Amino acid sequence: MNMPSDTMDREAARALHRQLTVVDGLQYSNWDRAIFEQLREGGVDAIHVTIAYWENARETLSRIGEWNRRFAANGDLIRPVRAGADVRAARDEGRVGVFYGAQNCSIIEDDIDLVAVFRELGVFLMQLTYNNQSLLGTGCYEDNDTGITRFGREVIREMNRVGMLIDMSHSAERTTLEAVEYSTRPVVVSHANPLFFRDVSRNKSERVLRALAESGGLLGFSAYPLHLGDGSECTLEAYCEMIARTAEIMGPEHLGIGSDLCQQQPDEVLRWMRNGRWRRVLDGDEPEPPRWPPQPAWLRDGRDFPNLTAGLMARGFSREEITGIMGENWLRVLDDGIAAMH
């Protein structure tokens, strides 16, 4: 007699999911209409998309130009997000709102003035480091974490001033804690998991998780297999159990989703993400040769987002908690974090 109640649960979850404003805090897919249609089918209202890994300022302008082409060609499915209110507008229009983030500070090169320029172009988040030492701080794969640099302190102040969210997803621990200390505004990790769920350099300690919460920021839970216990075999139940345990550490209002979905990307893109222009071999805890690991069965593409709502319901999260984790917490941080200070 399980089927009926399972079916009832599934229906209840779908009913709740339809009422949510769903925000995914990081995706980097090989974009096409099919992906945008999947996101709509899955009730995803807004996504944070990566526009740069190692790109310099000039290259990033062309990445933004490519998004302008996508908006022109798929205006029935997607729209640019210039403020938190645009996410709610996208939801009302039945479109997916898109906002930009850089996974590295390479986009500003050595010019602090480019923070405001890229903010003006809609870049809402910037990571201070991507895996490696940057001009601003230390990445999560370096042996020596020397914290925030002199330039880094200036850029944090400038990001605070213009309203660009500081994202420490790929940063080392000391650098992350110092960023929270120096920043007067919320700091986020848009896509990672707690270290207790899987002990890899990209996941975060309880100390970091508490610091993010104290800053008013959030953690976006990743569904990238290398960040998951049991990798591609990770169950939805284990994932939601991780979320429950993290809620005890950070509070449910500081949790969000950052799926890190990278759909249809060729292995060459993984090589670019890992190696950029700086070397020819791969990171230690990445498979060699670069190969995309299979997604867990419950989050393969945009159509699967209702599974997350169902999983959170099954784990016993309240309607209010689920509403926050699935999108409202991201919206609150965006509303707070991207307004210019005067």
Next chain:
Amino acid sequence: MNMPSDTMDREAARALHRQLTVVDGLQYSNWDRAIFEQLREGGVDAIHVTIAYWENARETLSRIGEWNRRFAANGDLIRPVRAGADVRAARDEGRVGVFYGAQNCSIIEDDIDLVAVFRELGVFLMQLTYNNQSLLGTGCYEDNDTGITRFGREVIREMNRVGMLIDMSHSAERTTLEAVEYSTRPVVVSHANPLFFRDVSRNKSERVLRALAESGGLLGFSAYPLHLGDGSECTLEAYCEMIARTAEIMGPEHLGIGSDLCQQQPDEVLRWMRNGRWRRVLDGDEPEPPRWPPQPAWLRDGRDFPNLTAGLMARGFSREEITGIMGENWLRVLDDGIAAMH
């Protein structure tokens, strides 16, 4: 018994000037607070400022960054203009509205997508050529004018689409006439004079003037001595006589001001404007070595703009004609020209 009536005329001109919305269609000064204060004192409500001569995309981002610093440091005197309505807002706030233009297509390099990106950053006008052959067309100092290139046609279409005004100030005649032919929106010459006033490569033939008017665009009259009959000795009366004769050719609704004021610029800047990175000697009709010619006594800086209103009154222009020439014609072209097409 002249003085009293002169005084009365001056008072009448100042009274009218205070009621105008004054727009200057091109300035490239070595900006500081004193210059912004002069503009306010002269009742100038908005200026089109040059952000690039030979700069590439990356360099132009830093020029925009420098303007963001000026807005932050002089917010009581200047403000960015993102739409025609912002000019009227600037006037009401007692500030000078600033909008960007590029004197060359170097800012987009070879990437048509950068037209929309720079429009998003507030670049309202772009010249298709600056003196030389460009990727888009032929400049006014080339021996052979081959018209608009293949890339040039695409960029004209894109500028029309995103709402970026086509400025042909430094372009050759055939290239200018073809730009007007290919463009579906108004084409301007932001700063030059009619050829009949001074026969130099930078000034425009009656055929070009008529084409600009037919496109719905305008000519911004230059006060740069090398564009003036008698150069630095040019009288205000002769200047306003030129405007009157041009009004007969184009109609007064297609006339504006484009002073080309370049205050406090060292001669090295003139060398950069003339030679960029492409050669080491100067243009034929420019003095060698590069030296800034003295401005005519009636337009040395922003404080002198009331002289233009007085000169136009003295020449017998109507209040409506003066209102248009001093700013409303520029505002009409901006309102029409910079709205995105859908």
